[in-house]
Amino acid sequence: MKLPELLAPAGDLNRMKYAFAYGADAVYAGQPAFSLRARENGFKNLDDLAEGIKYAHALGKKFYLTSNVIPRNVKVESFQKALLSAIDLGPDALIVADPGFVGWLRQVRPEVEIHLSVQANTTNYLTAKFWHDLGVRRVILSRELRLSEITEIKAHNPNLELEVFVHGAVCMSMSGRCMLSNWVTRRDANQGACDNSCRMPYRLYANPEPQCENYHEHEGEFSLQRTDRPELDPIALDEDTWGTYFMSSRDICAIDVIPDLMAAGLDSFKIEGRTKSVYYLSQVVRSYRMAIDSCAAQMEQGVETVKIPDEVHRAISFVDGRGFMPGFLRGPLPQNYESTHEDAPGGCVAAQVVAYDSEAHACRVNVKNPFSLDDPLDLMTPSGQFPCEILSMKNFKGTDVDCLHPGTEGWVFLPENVNVPTENANFFFFVKRKA
Structure with missing residues (x-):
């Protein structure tokens, strides 16, 4: 059987090497100005990209260039110039979000393989077909999809490669299309400068009179209630010693969904985390490498119920995060906001x-x-x-x-x-x- 690709983040050359050492089949990386990781991005120039691409190809691995910024007019020409220069280095594909740039690339460099970014929010099979007909080789599906929806998209588009996120941080907004960071700190998330405003601690203060500066801290427990729908249950605002994290979602961990994702014939399993440490990256990649290989071996043997080995669960238990959840893959489950950080239990x-x-x-x-x-x-x-x-x-x-x-x-x-x-x-x- 064809194994799904294990795709890992590469925040810099060092992290890229660890990703490959621990079992990644491919990595994705981008230039600070033209991907959604402007901060802590080690691929500062074309020389860095060239070295990364050369290293990946020497191992027989793949290097995808993430170019998924949604540019405004002032950035269009510089973005086009940067893309043409980067294409000459030989990345295996470009990850693009902007429809205009997809069309432009198909005209000027039709030989280049294009993967549609998750930023494009593809959530149905008609949209997936539209992009495939336009020349897109792979679509990275929205994180908000259930497994049944993903398999339906694949059934309607059997020749289109589909990629899904299996591990990492989840944005409160629709696949990251968020304006909160821009509103709070004037750092535009859609230009790669997100400061994770949604994950920061906040405190609730009372302002007894309009335009009064005499704020004072609330005491006790609080909840939000829809005034137009009083029959709905209030939403608790859990607060610890640091504040309340109402908008901070738990991380996706799809380890236990891997057998179903593989059975669906998906092409690439993606790990989020270009700013994570080399240890985090290594342990997560290792966990999913073991999961994929074990499931493949069981499927080859005709095992009726494929199970994730205990060693995989043990490995992922050594990873810190905000707590894990399967996201929407197991059904329309709510996000979980109980905490902003959980120490690794292992x-x-x-x-x-x-x-x-x-x-x-x-x-x-x-x-x-x-x-x-x-x-x-x-x-x-x-x-x-x-x-x-x-x-x-x-x-x-x-x-x-x-x-x-x-x-x-x-x-x-x-x-x-x-x-x-x-x-x-x-x-x-x-x-x-x-x-």
Whole structure:
């Protein structure tokens, strides 16, 4: 059977390399001015893109250029010029949202493969067919679709590639077409400058008189009630010590939906998170790689009920987020706003390996969270995650220590029976399990 593509975010060249090391088939990246990631974007110029594309192709992988900004008149010519220059570098496809630019690309560079961005909000099979007839090779479907709707779109367009988001942050607006950031901080989300205003903490204040500056903080519990529909239940405004997060959705985690998505014959499973850490990216990509490969093996064997292995659930439990939900894939479920951050229940990253001394059998590490000799640790590698004993540790001064602290570097000494392939050691992590 044809395996779906596992598509990972690449915020910069380093994160791209980790994505490939942990099992991604392709990555997507964009230039700051012309994709929806203007901040924390490491692909600053054509040289960065050229290096990324060359690296991907050397591995037999794919590199998609995200060019999904919705430009205003002042940016049209510069966008066209940038696209033509980037096309010459040989990306495997362009991810585009603006209809005008889709039409323009079909005229001036008809050989270029075009993927329609999720920003175009494709939610039905007629729209999908329209784009396919226009020359679009793949449509990235809206996050708001149920699985039954996705399979119906595929049934009506069997020759059109379909891509769906399976993991990552969810925008309160329709697939990210939001104006809240622009209104609050004058940073336009649709130009790649979103400051995540919807996810920030807010407090509720009382203003007893119109145009009165004597604000004072509310006390007690509060809810929102539709004044035109009093029969509807009030919406609780949950508030913790930081504030209320009414507009902050939980993250999509479609691990348990992977068998159904594969059975539907979808072409690409996409992970969100170009600004996430290399550890987050590696652990998530590894989890979905294992899920896809396991489901494929079970389907080949004719297993009637395909199941996600426990190891996949364990791996994803080491990922922080805002709490997980299947989104709309399992039906018209409501978004969940109970919290803005949840610690990973399985544990957390302790340190990232930055170098390996094979003679001393020691890893030089960049410490992310505090850990000691007595902590239960795993060594996380592209080929697996397994318990790992530590014999001793040294801090950045070379002094023997019992504990290493975040923001520092140190050395971790391993038993000789721990196999550390030297060619891949820089992609390893030490992961601290919950006691």
